[in-house]
Amino acid sequence: MADWGPVVIAVVLFVLLSPGLLFQLPGRNKVVEFGNMQTSGISILVHTIIFFGLITIFHIAIGVHIYTG
Numbered sequence: 001m002a003d004w005g006p007v008v009i010a011v012v013l014f015v016l017l018s019p020g021l022l023f024q025l026p027g028r029n030k031v032v033e034f035g036n037m038q039t040s041g042i043s044i045l046v047h048t049i050i051f052f053g054l055i056t057i058f059h060i061a062i063g064v065h066i067y068t069g
Contacts, residue, residue, distance in 0.1 A: 005066040009058045017051045019043040025050075 016022060019039040025046050027033030058064050 001067045001069050003065050004068055005064040006059055008066055009064055010055060013051055013054055013058075017047050017054075019047045 019025075020033075020035075020037045020043070022035065024033045024036055024039065024043050025031070026040075026043060027036065028038060028040065
């Protein structure tokens with residue numbers, strides 16, 4: 001049986017936390033901008049830290065598992 005939990009969580013978080021797709025933190029003109037489809041180096045760094053924190057919580061602390069087969 002394959003455990004797809006970590007894969008699904010990582011893909012969903014990667015898509016949702018892509019800078020500029022849903023939101024950008026920090027934005028170019030404001031602290032938070034929504035749906036501007038632009039990015040910057042500092043925004044990529046902030047979104048990477050958020051991604052790492054959430055992926056750690058979901059994988060280690062909560063232990064999300066999705067089994068197939």
